[in-house]
Amino acid sequence: MTQSAEAAAKPEAPPTPPEQPELLKQVAGNQAGMFLVTPGALDDADAHLAHIRELGLDSHILELEVCGYTVVPPEMVAPPEFTARVRDALLRLAEEKTGVKHSLDRNGDTGKYAAFAAGGGFFLIFYLLFEDPVFEEWIENPVLGALVNHTLKGQGRLSSFDALVRWKDASQLDPDVLDHALHSDSPRWPDGNLLDGGNLMTNSAYILTDYTKENGCIAMVPGSHRLGRLPYPGEGLKDMVPVEAPAGSLIFWKGATWHGPGYPKLTDGLRLTMNTTFFNRSLKTVEQFQRAVPKEVLDRRNRQFALLVGADDMTGFGSEGPQPAYLEPYSFF
Ligand SMILES: O=C(O)CCC(=O)C(=O)O
Numbered sequence: 468m469t470q471s472a473e474a475a476a477k478p479e480a481p482p483t484p485p486e487q488p489e490l491l492k493q494v495a496g497n498q499a500g501m502f503l504v505t506p507g508a509l510d511d512a513d514a515h516l517a518h519i520r521e522l523g524l525d526s527h528i529l530e531l532e533v534c535g536y537t538v539v540p541p542e543m544v545a546p547p548e549f550t551a552r553v554r555d556a557l558l559r560l561a562e563e564k565t566g567v568k569h570s571l572d573r574n575g576d577t578g579k580y581a582a583f584a585a586g587g588g589f590f591l592i593f594y595l596l597f598e599d600p601v602f603e604e605w606i607e608n609p610v611l612g613a614l615v616n617h618t619l620k621g622q623g624r625l626s627s628f629d630a631l632v633r634w635k636d637a638s639q640l641d642p643d644v645l646d647h648a649l650h651s652d653s654p655r656w657p658d659g660n661l662l663d664g665g666n667l668m669t670n671s672a673y674i675l676t677d678y679t680k681e682n683g684c685i686a687m688v689p690g691s692h693r694l695g696r697l698p699y700p701g702e703g704l705k706d707m708v709p710v711e712a713p714a715g716s717l718i719f720w721k722g723a724t725w726h727g728p729g730y731p732k733l734t735d736g737l738r739l740t741m742n743t744t745f746f747n748r749s750l751k752t753v754e755q756f757q758r759a760v761p762k763e764v765l766d767r768r769n770r771q772f773a774l775l776v777g778a779d780d781m782t783g784f785g786s787e788g789p790q791p792a793y794l795e796p797y798s799f800f
């Protein structure tokens with residue numbers, strides 16, 4: 468019998484497809500990270516939801532999804548003593564950088580600080596993580612962690628950790644300055660479309676002074692995150708809203724959400740903000756944490772900290788091969 472005649476005589480029964488849950492479990496258990504299914508994602512959904520509920524974040528997650536940003540009130544974020552410690556540490560750093568003593572009730576002064584980012588009525592302090600233990604503690608904050616994990620599906624890694632010090636300055640009254648400041652923080656293509664629609668990053672502002680429109684609070688454009696692109700010049704201005712909130716609140720927004728320093732600061736004194744930005748773990752971060760985080764810091768911190776600072780980063784190696792300081796069983800690039 469020829470091969471084809473044999474095949475015709477004994478038709479093979481089609482294999483019975485395995486039941487879906489078994490297949491998914493097998494994939495997740497075998498070579499995690501190599502397949503379409505994010506390992507553990509399906510099993511973890513209940514735990515993820517329970518954790519969000521435990522922290523009382525249900526309505527904030529809803530707001531984040533619908534509006535593109537949410538404001539978590541101080542009592543849900545951290546005790547007032549923590550806010551005070553962050554504020555003190557930032558005022559100390561402001562003095563170190565500028566050589567000028569700073570306090571909340573006086574306007575700021577760039578002094579000797581010739582930072583890349585200092586301008587009319589503001590300066591930035593970069594790379595806060597190693598400046599004070601209170602910043603390490605912030606990376607362990609459960610509310611911050613839950614929002615980052617939700618938004619970036621557990622793949623969020625700290626990209627930049629900076630403070631923004633702002634005060635009243637004539638240049639902020641120039642409508643051209645603030646009106647052109649609406650933007651998305653996401654990496655983007657030259658045509659203005661955001662990478663993965665802006666879903667590869669997220670940003671947050673832990674505010675250390677009260678945010679009101681008069682105090683020059685941040686402006687958000689609700690719903691703009693659904694567009695997945697930068698605004699055209701002037702676009703979004705009529706829809707932007709001031710985000711007013713008391714000191715100690717956490718303003719958290721998606722990478723695609725249009726926002727900006729939309730209102731001039733009209734009052735005297737500082738507007739003090741701590742920003743933590745997170746990227747999907749496969750992106751190059753703005754500031755370098757990963758292997759720069761000393762072992763003794765990792766030893767005193769928890770799993771959330773290790774993952775969020777990217778201590779599990781396996782990339783960027785040479786002939787020595789990957790040498791992550793912290794590795795979970797299913798870690799991959
Ligand atoms: O705080 C502000 O006014 C805007 C800051 C901003 O654009 C950012 O943190 O990404």
Ligand SMILES: [Fe+2]
Nearest residue numbers: 650651652726
């Ligand atoms: Fe921004």
